[in-house]
Every structure is written in C-alpha cells, then in structure tokens.
Amino acid sequence: MNIALLDILRCPFCGGRLELVVTMFHRATGDVIHDGILGCHCCIFPVVDGIPVLHLRADAIAARDHIDGGRPQLALRAMVGLEDDAQAEQFEAAASRPSSTYKEIVEALGPGFEGGYFLYRFSDPTFIVAHAVVRAVARTVLGGRRRAIDICGGSGHLTRALLDLSSPAPVLADLFFPKVWLARRFTAPGCDPVCCDGNSPMPFARGAFGYAMCSDAFQYIWTKRLFIGEMARLVDGATPGAVVVNHTHNQLTWSPSHGQPLSPAGYADLFETLPARIYGEAGLFAEVVADGSVDLGRHDSAEHVNGDPALTLVASSHPAVFGRHPAAPPPVTGEYRINPLYAVTDRDGVLELTLTFPDASYEDEYGACRQYLPDTATLHRTDLDRLRAGQSPAALDELLRRRVIVELPALYY
Ligand SMILES: [Zn+2]
Structure with a gap:
C-alpha cells in the first residue's frame, strides 16, 4: 500500500487516523509499505503483503503477531488461511510464478476457496446488469476526479469496471483476504485492496469517496442499517455522491443462496439521508440485453419490485443519476x-x-x-x-x- 492511502483510512473502532508504527517490524520501499503495523488511538493492525487488515478476527491477530515477530511470510499464510504446510507451499509456489493464472492460483488455494463459477462471471446475467448500473452511476458522480469504493467486492470483478472512472484508484474492501489479494494481481490491477469487516463501521474517513457500492453481498450483511449509514458517510461531501447496492435478494420471493434479505419497503427504510430508488433487476436486465443502456429515471411500481427476486438500490442527491444512461463500456485492458x-x-x-x-x-x-x-x-x-x-x-x-x-x-x- 502507498502511504497516501493513510489519508483516508480510519480505525473502525475509535475513528482515529492510522500511522505506520516505525518502532515495530516493517518493510517499506519509498512510499510503499509492504509489511508492517498500523496504529491508532486504540489498537494496532497489520499490513500484510501490502494490504491493510483492519479488523480483529483470529486470522488478523495471528498475522499481526507474525508481523510483529518479523515473519511476514507466515503472516501471509495466516491471512490466506492455509494452515496445512503442503497446501501453503502449493499456494506460495503458484503465487511466485509470474506466469500463473487466476485459475491456477484459485486451484492452489484448494477446493474450499471459491466454489462456483468464477470463469463465467463476466457474462452472468447478474453481472451484466450490475456492470451497466455501476458504469452509469459511477461515471455520473465521479467525473474522473473522485474516488470509488467497492465494499464486499470479493475478487474485484466489478471493481474492474471502476478502474478508468475513479481517480485516485478505487478501493476494494472485503473480509476475505485472498480475494482482494487476487483482485489486485488479476481482476482489478491498480486498485487499493483493504481487508475489513462489512458488519463493523467502515475503516475510512467521511467523504473520502464519491461513489460507494456493494454487489451481490448485501443480503448476507446482518448490520444493514449500519452498513447503509456508513456508505452514506463515505460519500458525504460538498459534491453529491452516490450509494449503489446491486443484486440484493428480496424477502418477499425465493432465490437460491437467499441470505437474510429485507423486503423492498425494508430496504427503503435504510436510507435516512439520501433519496433512494429501488428497481427490479428484471426490468434493468431487459434494457441491458436490448442495447446496453439503463434507465434509472424509471419509477418501478411497488407491485413490480415486490415480485422481483433481485433488487437494485440507487441513492444519490446528484440529479443526473436518475436519468437514462447509454451503454458506456470501459476501455479494453485485458x-x-x-x-x-x-x-x-x-x-x-x-x-x-x-x-x-x-x-x-x-x-x-x-x-x-x-x-x-x-x-x-x-x-x-x-x-x-x-x-x-x-x-x-x-x-x-x-x-x-x-x-x-x-x-x-x-x-x-
Ligand atoms: Zn482505534
């Protein structure tokens, strides 16, 4: 991590600024911290392989002890979650080869790591709707001069859609360290990964971002009121920002991997400070399939959103957000x-x-x-x-x- 990131990082518990504790073990080159310990008013957190770990779960405590003891490689093992030596060596061998692919490293992380269908993610129906909404809203509020954050962004498949829109580079926040580690290397190169807990206050300064989003994860967050309040705080600045929640499940319908969703009315009640609209994903999907555009100026009826298993929430005071957005694909970088x-x-x-x-x-x-x-x-x-x-x-x-x-x-x- 670049030390400039410290300008927007805050302790999730005391809200204080974080600084590198130079009296403890650290490795840095110029402005880049590779491994070390960050301290605030109340506690200390590790930086592992350049990624700040701003929570106090068992893996983070173990990693912090390893950094403190001058064992950064073991800190990385603790955060990647490979207790078994043979598995850890397999991961480290794959990680050290520049020619390794995303798929090879996922496989080296073992069968428990990423079940499912990451190979097909970039053409999933859920993904293409979220991608179009992200491009539309982020482009409107960021203007190439403000920063975006993807919270619970996993291995960065949608963070990738923010790379050309966010300046400075987008932050990718997730609890699961190996995912943000993979994102930085493959899916969203150049993003700033941060490991933190979505059920806690977010470890960032008020107004540090113009755009905050969470995709296909909000139904798994228990502290939903805190989460939306925190997203609103992160984009609270002189220029209107936006909060977007893509593909969250609907309590009134059934869906696979249901989580703990709310009804549309329940979601609406979460937004205290920003005007919010709730869209049924099916309507947005039809537009994206037809010509790549999304019409966020629409008012989906209660009957419509109540019957859709997946919902998109958009909240902003920026008037241009709630309009029609033509397709705006990112430049080709892959x-x-x-x-x-x-x-x-x-x-x-x-x-x-x-x-x-x-x-x-x-x-x-x-x-x-x-x-x-x-x-x-x-x-x-x-x-x-x-x-x-x-x-x-x-x-x-x-x-x-x-x-x-x-x-x-x-x-x-
Ligand atoms: Zn603190």
Whole structure:
C-alpha cells in the first residue's frame, strides 16, 4: 500500500487516523509499505503483503503477531488461511510464478476457496446488469476526479469496471483476504485492496469517496442499517455522491443462496439521508440485453419490485443519476477470449461454438444468459486473431455485443 492511502483510512473502532508504527517490524520501499503495523488511538493492525487488515478476527491477530515477530511470510499464510504446510507451499509456489493464472492460483488455494463459477462471471446475467448500473452511476458522480469504493467486492470483478472512472484508484474492501489479494494481481490491477469487516463501521474517513457500492453481498450483511449509514458517510461531501447496492435478494420471493434479505419497503427504510430508488433487476436486465443502456429515471411500481427476486438500490442527491444512461463500456485492458461457456471445434480455421453449461445448477441459476448467448455460433480464427491484435473486424461485432466473445483480465485462465 502507498502511504497516501493513510489519508483516508480510519480505525473502525475509535475513528482515529492510522500511522505506520516505525518502532515495530516493517518493510517499506519509498512510499510503499509492504509489511508492517498500523496504529491508532486504540489498537494496532497489520499490513500484510501490502494490504491493510483492519479488523480483529483470529486470522488478523495471528498475522499481526507474525508481523510483529518479523515473519511476514507466515503472516501471509495466516491471512490466506492455509494452515496445512503442503497446501501453503502449493499456494506460495503458484503465487511466485509470474506466469500463473487466476485459475491456477484459485486451484492452489484448494477446493474450499471459491466454489462456483468464477470463469463465467463476466457474462452472468447478474453481472451484466450490475456492470451497466455501476458504469452509469459511477461515471455520473465521479467525473474522473473522485474516488470509488467497492465494499464486499470479493475478487474485484466489478471493481474492474471502476478502474478508468475513479481517480485516485478505487478501493476494494472485503473480509476475505485472498480475494482482494487476487483482485489486485488479476481482476482489478491498480486498485487499493483493504481487508475489513462489512458488519463493523467502515475503516475510512467521511467523504473520502464519491461513489460507494456493494454487489451481490448485501443480503448476507446482518448490520444493514449500519452498513447503509456508513456508505452514506463515505460519500458525504460538498459534491453529491452516490450509494449503489446491486443484486440484493428480496424477502418477499425465493432465490437460491437467499441470505437474510429485507423486503423492498425494508430496504427503503435504510436510507435516512439520501433519496433512494429501488428497481427490479428484471426490468434493468431487459434494457441491458436490448442495447446496453439503463434507465434509472424509471419509477418501478411497488407491485413490480415486490415480485422481483433481485433488487437494485440507487441513492444519490446528484440529479443526473436518475436519468437514462447509454451503454458506456470501459476501455479494453485485458484480452479477448471466446466465452468459456462455449465448446469450440476448429474446422480448418472455422471455429464452431456450442453453448455448454458446466452443470444443471448453473443453468438453473443463470439460464437467463440464453437471452443473449446463442446456442451456436461460427467465426473465423483469423478474425479473432485480428481482434486480439487491436483491429475491429465487423464480422465479430454481433458476437461481442452478445458476449460470445468477452474481454477477460490478462492471465485469467
Ligand atoms: Zn482505534
């Protein structure tokens, strides 16, 4: 972490500024702290492999003791959560190879780490709606001059959508250390990762951000009132900011991995200081599939939002937020790949693609992707090569629009 990040970090318990404790073990190069101990009025927290750990759970205490004892490698092991020596060595070997992919490091972290479907995340129906809303709102309130934060952002798949909009770089906050560690390396390179607890006061200064968001995680937060109050505090400044909650479940309907959701009326009651609107995700999804735009000027009826299993919450005093936003894709920084949901057969340079779901439960949860992913598609390998070389072959426009070809982080899999 750069020491400039200390300007916006605050202790989650006393609210005090944090400073590097120079009398304790630390490793730093110029303005960058690699490992060390941060202190406030009330306690001390470790910086592990450049990531501040601002909570007091058992892994953080163990890591802090290791840093204090001059054992940064063991502090990293404690935060990554690998107790078993063989597993830890496997992770460290994968982490030390510059050619390792995201997938290889996830596999080295063991089967308990990331179940599910990260390979397909960038074309999930849930993701494409959140991506469009994030781009629309963040672009409106940040203006390239303010900072964004992605809270409970996991391994940074949506933080990636903030990289060109946030200045300084976006902060990615999550309780799960290996996820933010992976994000910094692969999915959101350049972001500032912070390890903290979403059920506690957030370890940042009032008004440090213009945009705060939480995607596909809010239903798992128990302290919802505190969480929204904290998001509002983080964007409380002279210029109106915005708070966005993407894909939170609806207590009035059933959904897989339900969590502890509220009803739409319950969500509305959380916002005391900012005007908020609640949208049914289905309506936004239809617009995003049609032309990539989102209309946040809409007023979804109570009947409509009460019946939608997934909701989007947007709160802001910025008048331009609640309008229609055309598609605003980010610049290409990764690499174009054929969507991994397709099986590919190469017939003399003609690629025949067949949509193939990894299993029935994926199809159950994310089958709405059929609205943009065709069952089959064909393209010429030479066109794909030209696209990867920076050209724009017209034959691929439709396949890009329908996400048959996707832009993924470099070294994703
Ligand atoms: Zn403190």
